Amino acid sequence: MLGMNRLEGAPLRAAIVVTGAFYFTLLGYDQGVLGGIIGQPQFLDTINNPNAIIQGLVVSIFDVGCMIGCAISGIYGLALGRRRAVILGCMLIVLGGAGQAAVYHIVQLVVFRIVTGIGLGIVSSNVPVWLAETSKARKRGQKVAVQLCLVLTGNVTAYWVNYGMGFTSGEVVFRIPIAWQCFYPLVAIVLALGLPQSPCVLYYWGEVNSGDEVLRRLYGGTEGADTALPGDTETSTALAAERTEILREIASEQQQQQQQRTPTATAGAKSLLLQSLGAQNRGRLLLIITLQSLQQLGGCNITAYYQTTLFSTSIGLPTNLSKLLAGFSAICFLLGTLPDVYLIERLGRRRLMLLGSCGCFTTMLLFTVLLALNTPSASWGAVAMLFSFQLYVPSHL
Structure with a gap:
């Protein structure tokens, strides 16, 4: 330590x-x-x-x-x-x-x-x-x-x-x-x-010297060097730009908070949505909240919590086999994350999320249909769809 x-x-x-x-x-x-x-x-x-x-x-x-x-x-x-x-x-x-x-x-x-x-x-x-x-x-x-x-x-x-x-x-x-x-x-x-503490937090607290020191450490400056890191022009420029950006954002937030304290400002969540955010940022915030809510309602956590129950109660498999399949299904979930590490900066967040969402929708729909058929072959098809669902969930998230 x-x-x-x-x-x-x-x-x-x-x-x-x-x-x-x-x-x-x-x-x-x-x-x-x-x-x-x-x-x-x-x-x-x-x-x-x-x-x-x-x-x-x-x-x-x-x-x-x-x-x-x-x-x-x-x-x-x-x-x-x-x-x-x-x-x-x-x-x-x-x-x-x-x-x-x-x-x-x-x-x-x-x-x-x-x-x-x-x-x-x-x-x-x-x-x-x-x-x-x-x-x-x-x-x-x-x-x-x-x-x-x-x-x-x-x-x-x-x-x-x-x-x-x-x-x-x-x-x-x-x-x-x-x-x-x-x-x-x-x-x-x-x-x-x-x-160390986050430099953004230190700057927010007004501890500018401490924030500079942590930022210098994150960029690999030598001990005792000033924030500009004159020995490395590229690093010096990046560090100075990040420091300026952080301080600008903090100043903007504090200005908005000061405006909210005026007698004409409305306090609370209404202020957050109607005053402190512009129309564009307000739309972005609501879009993020909606997407996060829909992602959770899509069943990713339900299947994580109840995989064993789905295999045993819903599909009707023996208890020990259900536990074994739940373990392999979790491995599918893990394997589904590996392509995302490579693709997230190449396809972008939006395309990857759309791909995962379409896959989750299709596999969960087929899982439901196969469960309703209630035949031995359809039950194993439902198992396959649940495995496929787990492969698509990471991109969906």
């Missing part, structure tokens, strides 16, 4: 990416772990065998916690800064994961699922921004694609850990997989302690 305080340039940016990697792997693991154990008899006996509605509540309450965490981050994110917010969120995840692993009652499970979700919401709102604020612009698209690849790595890990633990007996069947989620945030905390 002390050695990380001396990192500069590409090694420093790589360290920030690695720290984020543990979070994104955790995100995928959390998405998959409970879906694999929700049907385990040992787990259901421990929480007094709730009905299907309560089981759905236990799974979905995690996302409610994530929403709360995102809201907290939206209000207090800049005051905390990216680094401290990530550490706080990871601490909540460790607390929630430990509480779930020691579950003895369904109320305890629900409470700690919410705590974990809050922590994940805080971290998920800050890690991508932290990465973007410390990355060079031409690398941001690929880093986003790699992040999704890491999410699916965690998802695959969760399914295969659950499958392997299914051959054991007793409560370790579910306690070890749940407890394992604490590993990722613990490592992320240790790494984050040795990393």
Whole structure:
């Protein structure tokens, strides 16, 4: 950790990416772990065998916690800064994961699922921004694609850990997989302690000298050199341009906030949509919100949570085979991210998303039709469509 305080340039940016990697792997693991154990008899006996509605509540309450965490981050994110917010969120995840692993009652499970979700919401709102604020612009698209690849790595890990633990007996069947989620945030905390705050946040706080120093380190300047880095004209120009752009954006935001405090300004969300944003930016914001909502409604998380249930209950396959197929389906999800790492800067975000959305629509439609036919051959066709759906989802996201 002390050695990380001396990192500069590409090694420093790589360290920030690695720290984020543990979070994104955790995100995928959390998405998959409970879906694999929700049907385990040992787990259901421990929480007094709730009905299907309560089981759905236990799974979905995690996302409610994530929403709360995102809201907290939206209000207090800049005051905390990216680094401290990530550490706080990871601490909540460790607390929630430990509480779930020691579950003895369904109320305890629900409470700690919410705590974990809050922590994940805080971290998920800050890690991508932290990465973007410390990355060079031409690398941001690929880093986003790699992040999704890491999410699916965690998802695959969760399914295969659950499958392997299914051959054991007793409560370790579910306690070890749940407890394992604490590993990722613990490592992320240790790494984050040795990393600098985002220069954008430091400039926002008015700590210009500290912001200059972090920006210099990110561009690989030698210790004690001024911000302009006169020894490298290309780097000096890029650094100065980024510094100017950051300070300009902060000044613009502060000016808008000052205008909102005037007696004629309307406070709250109405101000955000009607006053502080121009018509063009307001349309962009609403478009982003709509697209993100539709992506989630498309079934990507539902299939991640309930793959085993889809294979066993909806398609009617044996339990052990369903778990095995869920593990291979998660691998398909992971494999679907690999082309995106290469294509995202070549095809562009819009074309790649349209390609993934068309693929998801077609495969899910065929999956539904084949389920309705309810014949042995149609059931295996539905399995194939679910696998194909997982291949298209990464591009859709």
